[in-house]
Amino acid sequence: MKNFLLSLLCTIVFSILFDRFTRPSRIGWRGYAIHTLIILIFYGAALALTGGFWVACVLTGAIFLAVVIASNIKFRVLGEPLVFSDLAVAASFLRYPRFYLAAIPSSLKIILLPAVMIVIGCVIAFSSITPAPHLAGLAVSLGALSVVGTNWKLYWRSGFMPCPNLQADITQYGLLSVLIVYTLRWRATPSPAAVPPLPALKPDQDPAPFLIIIQCESFADPTDLVPGHFLPPLQALERLQKTSDEYGRLSVSGFGAYTMRTEYAVLCGRSDKDLGFRAFDPFLTAEDERTFGLPNRLAALYEKRLFVHPHDLRFYGRDRLMPALGFTTLVGPDDFKNAEKSGPYISDKALGDYLHNRILTTDEAELIYVVTMENHGPWDAGRLDATDPLAAWNHHAHNGDALLESLNRTLQECGRPAHLIFFGDHRPSIPGYVHPAPVRSTPFISLTYNIEKAAAPATACTITPAELHDVILKKLSTNKK
Template sequence: MMGGLLPDMMVALPLLALLALLADAFAAPRGCGPAGARSAGGLAVLLMAALCGFGLLLTLTGAPFVAAAGVAILTGTLSLISNIKRRVLGEPLVFSDFALLGAVFQHPQFYLSALRPWQVVVLAGGLGGLGVTLVLLSNAAVAPRLAGAGLMLGAGAALALALARLVRAGFAEVPDPEADVARLGLVPCLLAHWRAWRASPDPPPCTAAPITGESRQLVVIVQCESFTDPVDLFGDPALALPGLERARALAWQAGRLAVSGFGAYTMRTEYGVLFGLPEERLGMRRFDPFLTAVREASWALPNRLDHGAWDRWFVHPHDMRFYGRNRIMPASGFRALVGEDSFPPPAPGEGRYVTDAAMTDRILALAQDGARAGLIYAVTIENHGPWPAEQGEEAHLIAPYLRLLAHSDAMLTRLLDELPRLGRPVTLCFFGDHRPSIPGASEPGAERHTPYVLLRFAADGTPLAGSNEAPELAPAALHHAILDAIRLGEAEG
């Protein structure tokens, strides 16, 4: 058996290296070296990772050529997925995306809608074919499995050393998936970023004194799904949103919110506004800060408030397990979570998700409880894509997006009308989590900002003047602007 294994391995291993290099070369952006080559460190990590995967599949199947083909298919699939994601969202695959694999099966509509039919067929067929091939072409031979286990252990140790060397070299001090994939390759970038993320330290706990709630003020923060200014997005002044324009005119502070994601990554914006830690300070955690948010909970906005004086609600009409909100939000200091089970299903003709009108009703109902100071953080979902065009629409996907955007603007209008009538000081913050990804109309580019408005009303409903205009703010800076508004509310109360 060993006599037949050696010749097979002598062919399979060079074939493995060639296929891994070709699959990696398919990942965009291309390398920075001659003919699109990656760096030597990246190539070393890629080959060690491929050899480690080969050893694992050889241990499982006992078939060297099947193991080599399996590694090539998996590497090529990653490159294809990364290229699709880069086209739709403006960012290659990042290591933290793998934490969402469970969500892909729980809520496939969020992900499959970004794929073209042929891409779904290729991915499903390729992965399904790989599974069938592994089963049909496996054998019961022991020697190949022992060789595979040895290769896996040896290559795994070499891979750990190569990754540690990359991290020590400081490549990840300023994480940049686009530049790092070009330099290292996709798989090496994923592994090296993950290795650096694992080593990232927690920030020290927040020691600031909690803010009292003696004023009985109400703070309402609305994180609006895919909300942006259509004038900025499409360049047509006729598309101006009346609610947004009115809010800007009354605002204590208003401007652009410099979100880092495009078309997705709600949790990056949400984390910044809730926790106030800037992305530069997060390092590798910036790609999905919710993965470590529980360990940073002392910085969260609800935990900055006196729990004995403030009611604190988190409202999101969706599965709270998504992004781990069911764990993160209670740890962050929210007293009550108002999830999808608190809303009736959308009526026929209302779309796939709970409407912004229903969200407004719930926010205003919670706001009626004025015995204590209150914080309501609401995350909408009605305007989540895709936005299928109706028959006969000339504007393709723009018209259905604008219809839902008008619903979000109507939500803002109702809050502007009704919150100042509550007879208590009110702070209202309304912002978009990211721009929509609409093929041919709104695509990844340099401009990613969304609008935000921060308004303050006295107990008699009078809008309180402030700077009104502010430079472009990152979500973490908006967190601190909200804290400033809350502190002013207490001082004035």
């Protein structure tokens, strides 16, 4: 009994100490009741599995400490603490660890393996087959779980963290409480009512124009990316703004990652407010909202609707979700096996060549949504023989600008009616140069070809990705003779 009570107390005390190191910094002592209950659930489960009081203490503490460290690293690099939806990237970490390992400090990498081995050794050496500890652990876990469940049904569900406010909630209630409550809120979020597709074209309407949407990886304006550090402007973007329908800043919610947030908002037109707790990773629930998908809504206008991405389509589950959103054809890495690379990934030039050939050879206009890959991080020094990561990113950014130029030239010369939408998914996170900041916008531009449009020149504006979705629909709804 003594070991049981002492190990239980140590587990609670150390978990609270670890929680005080969470970033953003914890304020006050609110939320420690639910924190303690959650820790008891995990301690009890560990004790029920291992039968060792101190094994359960070490295992629970080690797991929670790892969660705190991971959250702090993410906050430093991306400006956002750990959220429940981050568990969805576990499979991606195993497939493409270089996307994530670059963010881990070298000192932590050195101690990571020994620390894991010590924990595993403790579990093996000090576990017990004596029934009493296993039963005690089961009782603790089930008891704490029942208290959490009862409080959720009677009190917390109606008013505890009712809307996502991640940083404020962590400062008040702590990381563990937010992870669990946000998970419950996310699971309880209802799916919206279906929306109808756009109607088929009427006899007095011209055929739908080509609709080409380019989501350019880590595309940002170099001139305002690093204060006090001059980088040459994107010449094609600046020049084409003068003849565009609309251009300006796209207020994306993520920094340095979370491509799928921008992608989903442009494809489905659902804002962060609309999504609520689903906004952290809207792809997790995309199949429930498939009618909002731009290709589904435009199915009557475009027989062929292509999603093009020269990287593993299993990433974010695109191989499954894009057909659900209405795309009829997926063009993935197998279609770019022999294509030119720029750095470690398929070049933007290769994508431009593919689109050029597609536009010139297809009989009917198509909807083509492209997600580029060339400028994906990490931007290690030496990439493309660059002197530092910022120079590598800048080289790729100008290649993205060249893609915009090549598409503009193709659409001008082909003589076919078309709309081109080009935007950045998020700003890059480049340690030592580009850090999380309140300003997270990326450039966007909308261009029209061989279709009568307003003569007034466009003025710069700031819109959200969901509003860009509405801009696209509006363009097509006014396509009349």
